[in-house]
Amino acid sequence: MTLSEEDYIKAIYHLGNGKEDPISTNAIAEQMETKPSSVTDMIKKLSEKNMVNYKKYRGVSLTEKGQLTALSIVRKHRLWEVFLVDKLDFAWDEVHEVAEQLEHIKSEKLIDKLDTYLGNPRVDPHGDPIPSKDGEFKKSVKKLISELPIGSKGVCVGVNDSSVAFLKFLDKNQIALGDTLKILEREDFDGSVSIKINDREMRISDQIASNLFLEILEKS
Amino acid sequence: MTLSEEDYIKAIYHLGNGKEDPISTNAIAEQMETKPSSVTDMIKKLSEKNMVNYKKYRGVSLTEKGQLTALSIVRKHRLWEVFLVDKLDFAWDEVHEVAEQLEHIKSEKLIDKLDTYLGNPRVDPHGDPIPSKDGEFKKSVKKLISELPIGSKGVCVGVNDSSVAFLKFLDKNQIALGDTLKILEREDFDGSVSIKINDREMRISDQIASNLFLEILEKS
DNA sequence: AAAATAATTTAGACAAAACTAAATATTTGT
């Protein structure tokens, strides 16, 4: 696999987003910031290699082989992101560009050892799941804390209300995007929720809970 | 700088080996496992970019700019080697191939953070010195333990006598290539030397000391 | 110092991955 081929496979994978529908040439071109004609060329090559199913004018989808290839790239990308954030102290929103490069390094041993070194993480710093070596992985969903059952565990990935007041609140209480958070208890009376975040317990109001998105792995 | 350009710069740097003499087209071709005509093409391009001094039929040498580029690649390569050995538990002789790939990752921040994370190492697992960010580095020399003064510190990089008996001795005493070793004291009487290796002190005979090579940084 | 040998460069081609412009197929609006 060349670097460019890998990028196409990954783009098709991300556009597919789990669904089976074929992806259009234009969509790929836009995602890759390239021209549709270039996409057609590459698709033909990938089709030769049995990475994609392709019928002229009908779009493409990944074959089994293509899927596995995509998952292996996603695995590498996300493991490297964990490395950059956990070990090298990058902020969660600075890692993408570098991980884009690192994901193309070819060495199975390297990835195995990296995985072990990082403690076999299941999610990356954005809360997205990391596929296992054989291409299995849990789907993740993004939900408000207020919508989640007791015991849920996930990564803070976004806010509903991005008012200054709310962001200041998060800051003051040392809640940052990328932090791991577990829901301990919910008070029926006022909807307030007690949570564990960064090994610290605290209670947040329903207002807060319904403005903070968590990315969680679906119960298998 | 493209990947290929970087590889040429590095090859020229290594062939130069510190000296100023121009490097021949054929030598580069051999090192890069490519054809002399391809080398000529690339040299022209690098010359355009002021990375090398080039006079037709007279070979090439790196310019100041080329030197710095080469040193930055070497720095990356060796830092990644330290990472692979120290953190991911690779053996010292398995890291080269992977480091060849990692050295091309483009992110100054990444290398700075990696350097810090590794504790600003001065030498790689082979005992070769790691250039600093601004391209300075200490030259290293390879000497037998018996030839070195008290207080010397270096990395075990080779043996003079590779008899089974000697290698078994090293193995039994948990001395491996790549280990860091410091010379603590030398007994005039029999030439035996006490050393510190892997935070463990031990005494070795003159016979051992004159069969084990250390790579050390030259006193600045 | 000329002839033979070796090293280097030039010229012309090729593959990969991109592009532009033109041609063709599909979808949409009425």
Place this chain on the structure above:
DNA sequence: ACAAATATTTAGTTTTGTCTAAATTATTTT
């Protein structure tokens, strides 16, 4: 259903880095 709009593909170039074969320059031998 058919014309207009949109999407996709084809054909022909370009760039980067490589190659082979031929030409040129340098070095070595005698």
